[in-house]
C-alpha cells in the first residue's frame with residue numbers, strides 16, 4: 274500500500290478562509306476586528322520565525338495583530354504586568370505568550386496569569402480542566418488541528434484504536450482527551466512504555482509527538498493505519514518529523530513534515546481567536562468552525 278499524503282497546508286488554507294468569513298461577520302456586527310496579541314521574549318530565531326508567520330496569517334484573516342517583543346532579560350514582574358494589561362484591553366481577544374520562555378522566567382505562572390477566556394493557546398489549567406470534563410473552553414491548537422485532519426480522513430472516529438506517543442501538556446494529554454471525546458480507545462505511550470512497537474502495531478490512529486526524528490518505523494505500523502506526525506526536528510537532512518517517511522509504504526494515510534500539522538496549528542489559533550471575539554461580543558457565528 275502507499276499512503277495518501279494528507280495535505281495539511283491546503284486544509285489549513287480552507288480553515289483560514291472560513292475564519293476570514295467569521296471575522297467579517299464580527300467586524301460588521303461589533304464594529305471592530307478581532308485582536309490577537311502575541312508576546313515574544315528574547316531572540317530565539319526559530320520563535321521569531323513562528324511569530325512572524327502568525328502575525329502575517331492573523332492580518333490575512335482580517336484580524337488585528339498586536340505584537341510585543343521584549344528583551345531576553347525581561348523580568349517576571351514586567352512580563353506579568355504586560356499580561357495584566359492585555360487581559361484588561363478590550364481590543365485583545367486572544368493572548369499568546371510564545372514558548373519556551375527564557376530559563377529565568379516561570380512559564381507556569383505566566384500561563385496561569387492569562388485570562389482563561391483569552392487563552393487561545395488553551396494552555397491555562399482552567400482550559401485543561403474544561404477539556405478534561407467536557408466543558409466549553411479553548412482547546413490547544415496543535416491537537417485540535419490533528420483532530421480536524423483525522424475527522425476529514427476517517428469520518429467518524431468512534432471505536433478506533435488510537436495511540437498517542439508523548440504525554441506533554443501541550444500536545445499528548447489534550448490529544449488524548451480529544452480522541453476520548455470522539456469515542457476512540459486511547460493509549461498514551463511515552464518514554465517508559467514497554468515494547469512501543471507492539472503498542473503502535475495495534476493502532477488505527479497514531480499521533481506522534483515526541484520530538485525524535487524518524488522514531489516511528491514502518492514495521493511498527495498496522496497496514497492501512499492513519500498517521501499524524503506532530504514532530505518538527507531540525508536535522509542535517511532538513512525538517513524531519515517523528516515518523517519515518519518510509520511508513521508511507523504501510524499506512525493508509527499520513528501527514529508530511531513540513532506541510533502537515535504545522536499549518537493547522539496556526540489555522541486553529543486564528544479560529545480560537547475568532548471564537549473568543551464572537552463570544553466576547555455576544556455574536557453567534559453564522560458558520561461555526
Ligand SMILES: Nc1nc(=O)c2c([nH]1)NC[C@@H]1CN(c3ccc(C(=O)N[C@@H](CCC(=O)O)C(=O)O)cc3)C=[N+]21
Nearest residue numbers: 323369370371372373394531532533534535536538539
Ligand atoms: N504559546 C505558544 N503557542 C504555540 O502554538 C507555539 C509556541 N508557543 N511555541 C512554538 C510552537 C511551534 N509552533 C508551530 C506553529 C506552526 C508551525 C508551522 O507552520 N510549520 C510549518 C513550517 C515549518 C518550518 O518551515 O519551520 C510546517 O510544518 O509545514 C510549526 C510550529 C507553535 N508553537
